[in-house]
Amino acid sequence: xxxxxxxxxxxxxxxxxxxxxPWAAKAWLITARTLYPTDxxxxxxxxxIERNAERTASAGRILYDMFVNFxxxxxxxxxxxxxxxxxxxxxxxxxxxxLRGLFETLxxxxxxxxxxxxxxxxxxxxERAEMLLLLLRRFPESVVQHGxxxxxxxxxxxxxxxxxxxxxxxxxxxxCDVLPLIINNPEVRLPPNLLYQxxxxxxxxxxxxxxxxPSLESQHQGSQDxxxxxxxxxxxxQKYIIEGLTEKLSVIIEPWDRLFEILSIVxxxxxxxxxxxxxxxxxxxxxxxxxxxxxxxFDDEGHRKxxxxxxxxxxxxxxxxxxxxxxxxQPSLFQVPSPSSNQVPLILLDDLSNIYGDVDIDRSKHIHKxxxxxxxxxxxxxxxxxxxxxKLRSRxxxxxxxxxxxxxxxxxxxxxxxxxxxxLHSQEALEKEFTRTxxxxxxxxxxxxxxxxxxxxxxxxxxxxxxxxxxQLGALQGTQQHVMSRGTLEQQRALIQMAACHFALGxxxxxxxxxxxxxxxxxxxxxxxxxxxxxxxxxxxxxxxxSDLKLLPCTSKTMMPYCLQLILACFKLRAFTDIRDDxxxxxxxxxLQLDWPRGExxxxxxxxxxCQQGSFQYENFFNYVTNIDMLEEFAYLRTTEGGKIHLxxxxxxxxxxxxxxPPLGLLPQEFKLQPSSQAxxxxxxxxxxxxxxxxxxxxxxxxxxxxxxxxxxxxxxxxFCISExxxxxQTLM
Numbered sequence: 001x002x003x004x005x006x007x008x009x010x011x012x013x014x015x016x017x018x019x020x021x022p023w024a025a026k027a028w029l030i031t032a033r034t035l036y037p038t039d040x041x042x043x044x045x046x047x048x049i050e051r052n053a054e055r056t057a058s059a060g061r062i063l064y065d066m067f068v069n070f071x072x073x074x075x076x077x078x079x080x081x082x083x084x085x086x087x088x089x090x091x092x093x094x095x096x097x098x099l100r101g102l103f104e105t106l107x108x109x110x111x112x113x114x115x116x117x118x119x120x121x122x123x124x125x126x127e128r129a130e131m132l133l134l135l136l137r138r139f140p141e142s143v144v145q146h147g148x149x150x151x152x153x154x155x156x157x158x159x160x161x162x163x164x165x166x167x168x169x170x171x172x173x174x175x176c177d178v179l180p181l182i183i184n185n186p187e188v189r190l191p192p193n194l195l196y197q198x199x200x201x202x203x204x205x206x207x208x209x210x211x212x213x214p215s216l217e218s219q220h221q222g223s224q225d226x227x228x229x230x231x232x233x234x235x236x237x238q239k240y241i242i243e244g245l246t247e248k249l250s251v252i253i254e255p256w257d258r259l260f261e262i263l264s265i266v267x268x269x270x271x272x273x274x275x276x277x278x279x280x281x282x283x284x285x286x287x288x289x290x291x292x293x294x295x296x297x298f299d300d301e302g303h304r305k306x307x308x309x310x311x312x313x314x315x316x317x318x319x320x321x322x323x324x325x326x327x328x329x330q331p332s333l334f335q336v337p338s339p340s341s342n343q344v345p346l347i348l349l350d351d352l353s354n355i356y357g358d359v360d361i362d363r364s365k366h367i368h369k370x371x372x373x374x375x376x377x378x379x380x381x382x383x384x385x386x387x388x389x390x391k392l393r394s395r396x397x398x399x400x401x402x403x404x405x406x407x408x409x410x411x412x413x414x415x416x417x418x419x420x421x422x423x424l425h426s427q428e429a430l431e432k433e434f435t436r437t438x439x440x441x442x443x444x445x446x447x448x449x450x451x452x453x454x455x456x457x458x459x460x461x462x463x464x465x466x467x468x469x470x471x472q473l474g475a476l477q478g479t480q481q482h483v484m485s486r487g488t489l490e491q492q493r494a495l496i497q498m499a500a501c502h503f504a505l506g507x508x509x510x511x512x513x514x515x516x517x518x519x520x521x522x523x524x525x526x527x528x529x530x531x532x533x534x535x536x537x538x539x540x541x542x543x544x545x546x547s548d549l550k551l552l553p554c555t556s557k558t559m560m561p562y563c564l565q566l567i568l569a570c571f572k573l574r575a576f577t578d579i580r581d582d583x584x585x586x587x588x589x590x591x592l593q594l595d596w597p598r599g600e601x602x603x604x605x606x607x608x609x610x611c612q613q614g615s616f617q618y619e620n621f622f623n624y625v626t627n628i629d630m631l632e633e634f635a636y637l638r639t640t641e642g643g644k645i646h647l648x649x650x651x652x653x654x655x656x657x658x659x660x661x662p663p664l665g666l667l668p669q670e671f672k673l674q675p676s677s678q679a680x681x682x683x684x685x686x687x688x689x690x691x692x693x694x695x696x697x698x699x700x701x702x703x704x705x706x707x708x709x710x711x712x713x714x715x716x717x718x719x720f721c722i723s724e725x726x727x728x729x730q731t732l733m
Contacts, residue, residue: 040070047079054098060105067114080118087134112139125157129173136181147182148190154178155201166204166441167212175205176252183265192270196308199266203312204441206259207319209252211448214335256320263316272309281317281416288314289423298429311424311433318420322452324413328406329551333448343403344553347493348455349500351398351548352565355572356599395459396548403553410551418456447476454497459549463501470498492518493554499566508570509732515563516725524718525557564594564717570732576605583731585609586618590720593627593713600629607633611643621649622701624720626708635702650697 043066050059066076086099103111115135122128132150136143151174158170179198182188190198252258267274273291288310298307327334329346397414399407424434443449450473457466473494499514552558568591575584589606592599610616625631637645721728 040073044075056101057105060102064106064110077121084118088130126169129154133177143181143185144187147188151178151182166208171205175202195266195270199312202262206255210255210323212335270305281321284313285317285416285420307429311430314420314423318417321413321417325410325417326448326452328410344555346551347554348458348549348551351550352569355565355569356602398548398550450476463504466501467498470494492521503566512567512570512728512732515566516721519563519721522556522560524560524714564591567591582617590624596627610645615646617648619651622705624716626711626716628709631705650701
């Protein structure tokens with residue numbers, strides 16, 4: 001008891017002198033340590049004085065003595081835990097650097113022993129793994145003994161913790177930290193099957209990490225035993241581990257490069273046929289195609305390892321390029337920043353620019369229009385649909401480089417992903433292995449992958465299959481409402497693609513039905529649509545036997561014109577059949593205003609048909625036709641030169657007595673329609689509504705219509721789709 005009192009006195013004396021005379025305090029403690037060498041309190045006080053004075057060497061020596069002589073003291077382990085936390089921390093503050101320096105002063109054997117014993121003190125899996133990982137990094141020779149067991153412990157902990165996602169702290173530690181140490185150490189002998197398993201786990205983690213949704217909350221995983229909560233030190237350490245790992249999940253540098261580096265190492269250790277490192281995705285795919293050419297049976301014992309080579313190499317190439325494609329056309333799906341993350345979503349659709357073609361017009365019959373439009377506005381008919389003999393070329397995807405600056409890379413990614421998919425399905429053995437991987441990863445729940453697969457099927461022209469895929473896409477969107485909550489139009493992308501597929505299949509009523517549903521959610525652009533020049537296809541026309549595709553911005557400004565083109569295309573064939581259908585022909589005339597004068601040839605064909613019929617009835621004409629060239633042409637049709645065509649364009653005009661009076665006369669260029677003096681005289685003698693009234697109603701309606709020529713065309717056409725939805729659908733029945 002007296003000795004204890006003396007120790008406490010000496011320690012208190014030294015503590016009082018620390019501020020004013022640190023050397024005197026140190027002398028008191030040296031004396032005390034000499035007198036009482038087995039007293040922990042004296043040595044700990046000496047350590048704290050040296051530590052607070054940031055004297056690295058002396059503090060390290062005392063810590064070493066305490067670790068050797070007092071291994072069971074909680075205060076020693078508390079200090080060791082602070083030091084090891086500093087070793088795991090990436091911070092560069094003064095205190096952290098001091099603690100690292102203190103640890104470096106310890107002998108290597110003591111460092112290793114200290115870390116091993118510190119690991120034994122950990123009861124939480126994550127904390128234990130981080131401590132052991134620190135040991136493996138500092139002492140590579142320990143990887144042989146502890147590396148594989150640590151990896152298996154993390155994978156077992158992931159299973160026991162019932163993780164829903166591969167992107168969790170256990171998998172992150174294994175894939176990013178432990179696995180590279182294991183496979184890069186030549187002294188660690190691993191069987192091929194285990195290497196494939198590890199590669200599988202790594203690929204699942206990195207792909208899941210890259211494609212996670214922005215709304216996915218960072219998950220704080222980790223076993224939390226009741227014993228952990230009883231110790232403040234363990235609880236704070238555990239919190240540090242979990243928070244640190246969660247933060248690191250969002251800052252993994254170059255994940256694709258890391259994954260392909262693991263693939264390269266596994267390839268070397270499994271003796272794959274790899275003749276060159278750091279190949280591009282295109283080169284890897286080409287190499288796998290060559291391998292498949294001379295290996296017909298991958299289930300043969302001698303060729304089994306090459307099956308794994310083809311599957312894993314092509315699989316990673318496929319997912320990387322599919323991700324890059326979808327990440328470029330719809331970057332908001334992913335949490336990982338993308339260079340094109342500010343752009344609007346893009347949607348892959350069949351190119352409808354040729355809907356104004358396929359028109360064989362005898363232009364000599366329209367001298368009037370040729371004189372009117374002889375200013376170079378006429379356009380040559382497109383040869384996109386020209387049928388020629390020869391080899392079919394791949395479908396060309398037109399992209400506006402202003403909307404997608406990296407369009408070349410995006411289209412290359414789409415091409416490589418498609419070819420990878422085809423290779424993985426080219427042989428039963430490869431397809432079986434790829435399917436097994438997809439099932440284990442639950443890829444059927446990946447919205448982004450369904451978007452790519454749908455686009456790929458559309459590209460292949462398998463429209464019935466594409467519709468089924470779009471239904472699956474809609475179901476996925478229904479289960480992931482957070483993804484599609486950024487705007488109504490984005491919710492309609494699958495509906496627009498479905499409409500385009502129905503059109504390609506000749507199902508025009510289904511096409512129109514879905515397009516009109518989309519139009520109900522579109523707000524027409526009140527500003528004039530600026531036409532941006534498109535990329536000119538480089539494929540020569542004689543090879544183009546299939547339609548091109550376009551990547552269009554999923555915005556109202558772009559989608560509304562496309563929807564209107566689809567409706568026009570639905571009515572075009574119906575309007576120009578031998579059977580008379582004035583309603584369909586009238587719809588075509590209204591819709592041809594959209595991209596004037598590109599549709600002029602088709603409009604002239606409509607005029608030809610009206611002339612052949614001798615009459616035309618469309619009571620919605622003055623509600624929706626505001627194009628001044630069209631108005632002039634219809635006015636011209638009532639003249640003697642125009643053929644004195646009987647036009648019923650006013651509501652209820654069909655019940656009026658048909659007028660055989662002199663024609664209206666050609667509208668002046670300024671459209672200042674004034675009744676002639678003869679007509680003015682007759683106006684007083686002929687009862688309105690019997691003969692003169694019909695002609696005057698038409699003239700007055702035309703005058704009013706000219707005043708509407710400045711109206712916003714998109715607003716007019718949008719109103720046409722919404723107001724006439726039932727009539728449009730009935731016309732296609």
